[in-house]
Amino acid sequence: MVALPRQARAVIIGGGISGCSVAYHLAKLGWTDIVLLERKQLTSGTTWHAAGLIGQLRASQNMTRLAKYSADLYARLEAETGLATGLRQCGSITVALTGERREEILRQAALARAFGVDVNELSPREVLELYPHLEISDLVAGVHLPLDGQADPGNIALALAKGARMRGAKIIEQVKVTRVVTKGGRVTGVDWEAGGERGHIATENVVNCGGMWGRDLAAASGVTLPLHACEHFYIVTENIPELARLPVLRVPDECAYYKEDAGKILLGAFEPRAKPWGMAGIPEDFCFDQLPEDFDHFEPVLERAVARMPLLGQAGIHTFFNGPESFTPDDRYYLGEAPELAGYWVAAGYNSIGIVSSGGAGMALAQWMEDGEPPFDLWEVDIRRAQPFQRNRCYLRERVSETLGLLYADHFPYRQMATSRGIRRSPLHEHLKARGAVFGEAAGWERANWFANDGQEREYRYSWKRQNWFDNQRAEHLALREGVGLLDMTSFGKIRVEGRDAASFLQRLCANDMDVAAGRIVYTQMLNTRGGIECDLTVTRLSETAFLLVVPGATLQRDLAWLRRHLGEQWVTITDITAAEAVLPLMGPRSRELLSLVSPDDLSNEAHPFGVAREIEIGMGLARAHRVTYVGELGWELYVPTDQAAHVFETLAEAGEQVGLKLCGLHAMDSCRIEKAYRHFGHDITDEDHVLEAGLGFAVKTGKGDFIGREAVLKKRETGLERRLLQFRLKDPEPLLFHNEPILRDGRIVGHLTSGNYGHALGAAVGLGYVPCRTDETAAEILASDYAIDVAGRIVPAGPSLVPLYDPKSTRVRG
Known part of the structure; x- marks a missing residue:
């Protein structure tokens, strides 16, 4: 057996194509002091029996970028290493x-x-x-x-391994990692055994490329890696x-x-x-x-x-x-540093597209390890999207029985998972279910997406055209616009940041000014050093030393990891309190009227202006009423202790009969927010999108002092914007937009929609998307072009706007 080193800069666990790719790309970056340990032989898990299909088109631009990189890499590996990869671009x-x-x-x-x-x-x-x-x-x-084409998976892995060895990496077979050793919340080394011998390698970086073994390996270190x-x-x-x-x-x-x-x-x-x-x-x-x-x-x-x-x-x-392959709950693989453990990296769970994915994934992860941040937006495959409960084996076993088949199922918009449901529920779940709610799932949360009418079937009928809930969404959308609607957004992630240094800590992380009076709500972003958006959130100052951060439910683990990563020695406690409070957004022009029926508190603009949170009475309970909106209307988000949520809901529902209250779902909220051009993290804004180009400069206060991303903001203001986020409304009311439809400017494709929905108040489908521009190009010049959207090959003219098409001055929000 080859002598194992006592220390290394990185130890990679698993010798399939994923591990070999990570080793190759780290070595290419100059990480010569790396070791790959394989429990048996290279490729012996899943790689050796993979079909080896090389399909370059994936569901997003960056996943396509990684797949194209893989194909290009495999084409040149033979000349570099002398090992044939069998790549044949047969289409x-x-x-x-x-x-x-x-x-x-x-x-x-x-x-x-x-x-x-x-x-x-x-x-x-x-x-x-x-x-x-x-x-x-x-x-x-x-x-x-x-x-497109096909290749020999085993030979690709061996060529990557040879390329890594040529640059100094050590790749050793028949060595099993028995334990990842940790101290103080970070990796310090691995224990191994081989042929009766045992040993230890000290390292600050471990990469789990364990494939179908990866879940159990991660779980032993308290890391969530949901695959089966x-x-x-x-x-x-x-x-x-x-x-x-x-x-x-x-x-x-x-x-x-x-x-x-x-x-x-x-x-x-x-x-x-x-x-x-x-x-x-x-x-x-x-x-x-x-x-x-x-x-x-x-x-x-x-x-x-x-x-x-x-x-x-x-x-x-x-x-x-018949051979085993690993699948994940959402059919996307995992990449990045585990939020639970510093220095614990993952590249696993490839859902039968590991050959076309591993070349690009290895490159992206190696660059991430080198720079401390991903080379571009990788949120789709980021390990931080995994929820802790998802490491449950019963959940995984049931879910992956569905996700394998979904690879070739119709990829209809709004398609909902059928398996492993009902795990995370709001305290209002049964109330909503009794009133016709049809639920979708996000991060394990059951959320009311739309409400069926009496006698209407309570399930989705999927289509690329108008689905069976289109008219329900329209009625809910218009209730929010013209009357009053009630939603359940208990799934919001809620993080309490408190302690002596809480204010200075958040000033450093947030782009907006956090030094506000108690009760003020601040919309802000947390930026990276490039000016990209790591987190999109509201921060409410509860007291001199306590703040409440509200984030999307899907990004909670990512956002917690970002906060903890930057904590340092400051006197701050970060606590996930998501399950402690239900959230009931009460929205629409008649929301003040309804709230006044159940609360003795003064809800006027003078007493309770926009951007303020204060405690109010509702029925016999208490709620913290946040005067904010994600639908673009007058309204309050009501934060209610979980134990009082049912009472508050019942009180609102009973009084709501006097003012035409309508229960509304997430589909209506989304169509309203797109009409109002409100951004959505993961679609319209990501860590790759500069905050100024996303049109969010109003939430950035460079004059407050230093914060992460400030220099990138100042530089962009000086050099000018290279692209702008525009809103589009189709001139034909019939076609539907979802996201990813190409944007044409003067007949040439210049980008794609980041999100889309039907604007029921605007009378046509509406979408958001980035358009490249000259740094000296004026708004008038940008808008003077002819725009169209490619909808399944049909070119549909569209009207562009740089300000919200609905209520551009936000007079309704502050009404």
Whole structure:
């Protein structure tokens, strides 16, 4: 056995393609003092049996950027290392068998154009020309990406390992990490064993690339890494003599993909309900192993495949393969530093796209470790999105039985998960359910997305057109605009920051001025050194030494980690109090009227102006009423102790009958906020988006003194903006916008929408998106161009605006 060092700058655990990629990219950055430890042999977990599909188009610009990087890397690895990667850019075709799937793949084609990926839309006859042997009578459309391809996963991993070794990295097989050692909340080393020997390597950086072993490895260190193995099936035919080289073919409506390789066809499946595996843990001796065959499970996919490609009926089956792969609760992998433990990094959970993802993911993580911050927005795959409860094995086992199949399911907008539901509930859940709530899930929270009418079915009917709740959303939206609506936003993350140094601590982290009187609410961002937005929040000063931070529920763990990372030696306590209070936004022109029916307190503008929080009585209870809004109307967010929430709700609901109170869901809140051009973190604003280019300069106070990001703000003010966040309203009231639709300026694609919804008060779909501009370009020049949005290949004219199209001066909010 190779002698193991006693210390290293980084220890990577796991020798699949992910670990080898991280080692390669760290070594490329000059980290020569790194060690990769593999418990058995390189590629022996999942990498060796992966199908090796290289599809460059992903669901967002940065995920596409990483996939394209992977393809480019694999193309040049052979020249660099002498090991062939088997990369062949044979192209890929995705076909649609339904009108809804046609809409989906045409939207994907539009997205490819926006992201600079070569794409061709195909008729059924053109599909047949590129892919003979195919039954096309029921095909509706196809999309061809000519630069997609396939590769040899095992050889790519070995080439990356060789490239890492060439730069000084140590890669050692047959060594198992038994424990990650920690002290004072950070990694200090790893213990290992091999062939009866034991030892320790001191290090400040550990990278968990453990694949399906990763969850248990992380859990031993108190780190949440929610993933679970599923069985993944494919067959490989005998040699088919007349078979020419073919593109990769995906038939998602039949849950199948086809890969031609050396005159054989590999047929793989992403069946609607998968089989979780490894519930009792992965066997210790698992190495290059297969799972038992289950032909009955695979047979429905095979039957459809033989009808789709009749020559399969004459070909013998050479291999029936069943192997495990790791899947996550949201079908996105994990990257980054764990919020629970400094120096504990993760690159795992690839959901069957590990080959095309690992090259780019390894590059991004290595750069993150080098710089201390991600190279660009990686929130989609950031480990900090994981919720602590998600490491529960029962939850994971049930959820991944669904997420495997969702890879090839219709990716309808607003699609809700069906499994592992009902875990986090507001104290008002049953009240809302009894009144027709149809729930969605975010960060495990059950949230009322819309309310069904009496006699209406309480479930989603998915479509790319108007879904069955469109009219319900319209009624709720207009109630918020014209009357009064009540929402439940208990899922908001709530963080209490208090102590002697709380004010100075938040002044350093927040871009707005935190030195305000008790009771004042401040809308602000926390910035990184580039001026990008790390957190979008409101901060309410409760007293001289106590503040309440309210953040999106989905970003709570990320925001807690950001606060704790910057705490240092200051005398401050940071506490997650999310579960302590329910939040009831009461919004609309008649909200003051309703609140006055249940509270003796003075709710006038003079007594309770916008941006102020104060305690009020409601019924027989107490609430802290925050005069703020995310829908753009007069209203209050009512923060109520959890034990009093039901009473306060019942009091409001009973009195609300006098003023036409309507219960409203998250869909209506979102359509209202997009009409008002309010930004949403993760869509419109990310850590890659400069706060000034996002149009949020009003919330930045450079004159208050130093804070993180101040220099970047001053520099941008001096050099000028290179892009602007615009709001768009379609001139045709019929098409719908969701997000990612390409933006055309004077006929040329210049960007894509970051979010979209139907503006029921404005009478058409509305979206937000960034448009590049000259640093000296005036607002008038930007708005003088002709704009349009590409909706599934249809170019729809749109009117642009730099100020909110709805109530641009916010007179209604302050009414």
